Amino acid sequence: MDNKELRPDQFELYDLKVVVEKIDGNCTCAMKVGDCFHLKGGKISMPEDFCVYAMQSTLPLLPAKQRKNHPADWMETDARVICPDPECKLVMRIDRESIRVLDHDDVSPISWESSRDHE
Numbered sequence: 001m002d003n004k005e006l007r008p009d010q011f012e013l014y015d016l017k018v019v020v021e022k023i024d025g026n027c028t029c030a031m032k033v034g035d036c037f038h039l040k041g042g043k044i045s046m047p048e049d050f051c052v053y054a055m056q057s058t059l060p061l062l063p064a065k066q067r068k069n070h071p072a073d074w075m076e077t078d079a080r081v082i083c084p085d086p087e088c089k090l091v092m093r094i095d096r097e098s099i100r101v102l103d104h105d106d107v108s109p110i111s112w113e114s115s116r117d118h119e
């Protein structure tokens with residue numbers, strides 16, 4: 001955030017772009033190098049024909065890639081994910097784009113104030 005302090009009820013997440021970097025096998029889903037989908041906050045936007053099998057292999061990693069981690073954490077250096085089909089040999093790269101600021105109460109049904117009462 002531009003030298004501005006975050007309020008206690010705010011946090012930052014990276015917007016992500018997941019792009020097909022290479023295909024060294026036979027992709028039966030007709031994916032092409034450069035095909036991509038985006039994650040902004042908690043919302044995924046993707047083209048109509050993006051392969052769900054390739055996409056699902058990225059999903060467990062995306063929340064961690066959205067956050068700033070310790071510089072030595074492997075999530076800071078590793079960015080590639082492969083399609084689960086071993087014959088496809090499709091490699092995707094998770095790119096961090098801009099940082100967005102989110103308010104707790106906009107993304108959680110538990111209010112920030114009530115969650116603080118339990119500390």
